[in-house]
Every structure is written in C-alpha cells, then in structure tokens.
Amino acid sequence: MKIKKLEKKVLLKNGLVVDFDNRDFIKKDILIIDGKIREIKESINVGDDYKVYDLKGYVISPGFIDVHVHFREPGYENAETLETGSKAALAGGFSHVFCMPNTEPPIDNAEMVKYVYERSESLPINIYPIAAITKGRKGQEITEMAEIAEFGAMAFSDDGSYVQNPLVMRLAMEYSKLVNRPIVDHAEDELLKDNGVMNESEVSTRLGLKGNPAVAEEIAVYRDIALAKFTGAHIHIAHVTTAKAVELIRKAKAEGVKVTAEVTPHHLVLTEDYMIDFDANGKVQPPLRNKKDVEALIEGLKDGTIDIIATDHAPHPIETKETTINEASSGMIGLESAFGLLVTHLVHERKIPLIDILEKITINPMKIFNIPASGIEVGKEANVTIFDSDEWWIFKRENIYSKSYNTPFIGCELLGKVKHVINKNFISIMDNE
C-alpha cells in the first residue's frame, strides 16, 4: 500500500457511485480540486493537467466508518499506534474510526481527547476518540462529560468493561443527555461472566473451558435498555452477540427507546466451534456464540435492528495469543479483513444487497454518531472508498498493516477488495497500481 498526497486536480473516471437514495450504483465521473468535490457528472473531460484515475468496474462509496477500534496509544504502542492503526484502517477502506478509551492512561478527560486529536491530525484518516463513561474506567464515578464532549469526544464508553453498578449507569445516562452523545455499552454482566473465556455451552463443556453465558449479555442489555427507557438517554449497544439481545433491542426500538446497536464481522462469520482447536485467536469479548445466535444477528442486520457493523479491531502482540485460552488476551484485529468478510459471507453467500452492507458502515454511523464526514456531494471534502466488489483475493499476513496480526482469518479467500481511500487530501493505493 502506498499513501500519498492527493494530486491538486483529480478526475475519478468511470466509477460506479453509490446512490443510497435510489439504492443503486450509478456510473459517474467525479472531479476533485484541492481535496474538494467540484463536479459529479455522467462524463467529465479534462485536460492533461489532471490526474485521471480510471475506476472502471470499481465502486465509489462514501469513506467507510468504523465506530469501534482499539488503537492502543498511549500505553500499548507495542500492539498498535494511531499511525499503524491508520494504515490498517486505510487498507480496509476505512477513512473514519472511533478509538476506544481503554488506553493507559485511559481517555477519561479532555486532555486525553485533545491528545488523540493532536496525535492524529497529520494522519490520513480521521480518528475520533470515544471517552470513558467513568473515571479510570473503574465504573464508580462519571467523567466530566460536558467538557470532554466540547473537546470532541463522539460518545462515552467503558468498553472492555461493563458498568456493573446500575446507579452509576443511570447517572451516566442522565448526564449524557446534557451533551447529546450516546453511551456505548459493553454489555456483559461481569459477575455472571465470571471470567468465562468462551461461550458457555456444550462446546465449552467438552473443551473444559470456563463458560461466559449468553445470559450475561442478555441481562446487561436488558438492564441498560430499561435504564435508557427510564432516562431517555441514547444507548448504543456495542458488539451484540446473542439472539435474545437482538430480540430485546428490536422490541425496545419498537417501543421508541433510543437504542442503536452494532455487530462485528467476526460474530457474523464465526461460531464457538472455532474454539475446538484451542486457537486463542478466537478468544474475543463477548465470545463467539452458536449458529442460532449468528442467524439472529444476520436477521437483525437485515431488518434494521442492528444499525452498524463495527470491527472492534483489537490488536494484541503475538506472545499474548500464542498461549492457552485462559492466558490469552481477548480480541482480534478486524480492519483489513472486515469488508472482504462482509462481501463474502453476507453479500455473496446470503444475498444481502451490497448497498445494505454499505449503509451499515457509512451513512448509519454518520447519522447515529453525528459524524461530520461527508457523503459524495459537490462542495464537500472528498472522502471516498473505492473498491472492486467482484475481486477474489486471499487474506495474507502481508495484507495486514496493523502492528499485530491476531486474526483467525489469515488464509481465507475473500470477495471484495478495497483499492483506494481518498480522505483528508490523501489517497491510498493498494496493490502496486
């Protein structure tokens, strides 16, 4: 992958532009000058002073948005930095990411939010911090949400931990209304989870591994939906994994509760059976569930119960994964493989329209989190992802730009390959085009 400054005068020729209003892909040329879209027309002709990218057969989408990544900076730079994370994002087609606050120190105050913005200013993607709900992510006292929001935190989350104390969560939700930012909920009751390392089921029983039961998630989701209904706050349930949780969210939405939800590609693609080999790359939180849950998640995606697909990109150095399941860190990287997994498993295998998938990684996150990213419109900053939805490729180690490569998907054949991301006046060039 090459990342370079975007030329001053650019013509994107022959691409198929995503049109969400008409749910279609329309062949159009896009003229970009100084990083801004100046013209969108069926056919645009320009002189020699333009850099022309011939995008015949490629789709031009608004830049992908991932509302859930872990970039580990500061504190765990051996796993990922804002810079390496940016490259991973670009490789996966993401121009905008939200980074979670479980860093060291955690992003739980305005200074830390500022730090993330400053450190990422010169990077080719937009990195938006999510700040902690509670100080130190300890689940005891809420953070200075008003000031933190002023400095640009997009949402609040103690991701990685559940806010176990219901009163603290109630107060956090009430207070969050002051700033109109959602509470992103890592919904897993810690007590019921009881240090379980995989889904509790006949599979965990057979493997002798400690189970983390689906009910730990379901109770957490139920409690927080009840609190959201009670307080009127907006909660966004991160990485939903169980059938029952999908059902609870569906019902709550129907009742008018302000609840939105996301699912990860790995929870859509893998089941707990992956653990049979004791490969710690399959250890994630919440855990991989069973087939029935996967089906329900896909149903939830289809009917709109689940609004967003987010990777929960969680880099970990090799030594923390080349170990027993009990000892291993939780999480897998996801940015580089996400789009290919979605096109392969949802579009190709399950015939879910590509445009529906794109919605979940572009306009839905934009709306739900009020992201100032642009659509493809004249006058706006050029922020697009360009991909070939028909190209098969094999996901290899060398396709990984993250500092870590903890993923079970290496070696998988995937459909749908990202070619370019144009954002912040940069262009990424995949392959060696």
Place this chain on the structure above:
Amino acid sequence: MSLSIEHLLGLDGVPKEDIEAILETAFSFREVLERPIKKVPSLQGKTVVNLFFEPSTRTRLSFEIAEKRLSADIINFSASVSSLEKGESLKDTVQNILAMKVDGIVIRHSDPGAAKLLTKFVDAAVINAGDGTHEHPTQALLDMMSIKEKLGTLEDINVAIVGDIKHSRVALSNIFGLKTMGANVFLCGPPTFIPVGVETLGVRVLKDIDEVLEIADVVNVLRIQRERQGRGYIPSLREYRARFGLTKERLDKIKRRLVIMHPGPMNRGVEIDSEVAESEHSIILHQVLNGVAVRMAVLFLLLGGKKE
C-alpha cells in the same frame, strides 16, 4: 501393536482400538510390575521430559516410576510461575527443551488446551497429564483398566461419576473413554457442579445419589474442593455430605456388589467415608498400581518402544 494417535492429548475422539491396545499393553506391564525385577529396557535411549506447571505429586510420581521401569532417560521440569508469565514461560520452556532433543513430553498445566498448544511447538510425542478441567486421559485409562480388572468388561456396565463434575480434572476423560468403550455413564451431583449441555456427551444426569447407587456397577467419587463452598457452589459441606456423600449408611443399604473408585486425594467424611474407602468394594489402591502400568503402556506405544 501401534496406535493411530501421535499424541495422547485426551480421550475425546480416540478410537476404541487405541484404547483397547493401551489397556492390553497395560495389563502386560502389570505383570512386569509384579516381578522381583521391575525394570524392562523398552525405552532405553529415549528421553522423556516431565513438564509440570502445576504441582501434582501423585501423577508426577506415577509417570516417573513408569518412565524408570521402561529405562527411559528422564528430565524433570517443574515451574510454579506467576499467572502473568505462565503462557510465555510455556513456550520459552518448550523451546529450550526442543534444543535438548527429546522423544516424549509429559505435560501438566492448569489451563485447558495447554497440551495441544505444545504440539504446535515441538515434534515429540506429547502426553497430557492433566490440562485443567479439560482432560486427564491417563487417569481415565487407569480407571478403565481398574474397572476392567474387577468386572472383566467395560461394555454395558453402569458407571456413575459423583461430585464436582464441572471443576473436575478427570470427569471429561472418563466420560469420553467410557462412552467409547460402550459403558453407560451417569453423572450425579448438585446442579451447580453439572456443566451446561453435558448430556450432549451421551451421559445421563441424576439428582438422587440413592437412585444412582441402585443402578450403578461402579461409582467414581470425585473430590470436593473445600473452597467451592465459599464461592457459593454448595451451601455447606454438611449438606453436600448429606445429599451426595458416599456414606457407610448408604452403602449398607445396597445389597449388590459395587465397585468404588476415587481419583484421590480423598476428603474423608465429605464425599466419601473412611469405612467406604477401605471397604472390600473399594479398588482405590488398585487404581494407583494400574496408574503406573497404564502410563508405561502409553509411553511405550507412543514413543515406539521395543519389546524385550
């Protein structure tokens, strides 16, 4: 005689023929153990490492004696490391051992999957001597050997495993092995000790110990760890004993012949009464002797030892 498996990581999926071969070989080694000179040269020139990441004097001694009886060279490694460094030291330790060029590794570790993980790092035969609550195949094999010795067969007999199935080191291997050999397996214990979905392994779960004793040919009594009480798994040892303990009173009511086993160490007066452990029903001491024979058989068959 040879096995279809390369390592003994567990009994899940191990074919009947392999288990039969191990038991048969174990019975022939039992004879060796009863001779005045108890040593054979079968594994001369082979090196075995005993890698114990968790203390277990009994299992470790049993393996060591088995290795010595087979004339293998032995390296002992035990590590009690902090839980943070545990994973790393497993790989590091193993890489050091690789450099020593060994033929077999016996591993004991508190984490499920540790033995399997090891096979990814080494090309020696790996024998799982217990990976947490996952498998402990040699214990199950010695249990099966002891039952077979006593009853002549494993086919169609009723074996009850009583106690803390969920946290047991030996229950799963016993279930897998016994089912493969055609035995019927019953589990009995408080519901907090019964793992979710265990019925899918082909066992029946019963709540009433007296009902279990009515139908069982063999009762394998598991150890109750006293600290479970504080964690709320059981309200008290007193209630446990009253409901599930193998008491003398209970046993006196049973008129049939019943074989009683315990993988040890026993909590006398909790899961089993002393009188029961020492009664003519009990084969607990046979289990210990058979343990050596079974481990000899496994080492011999996996390491390609030569018959005298």
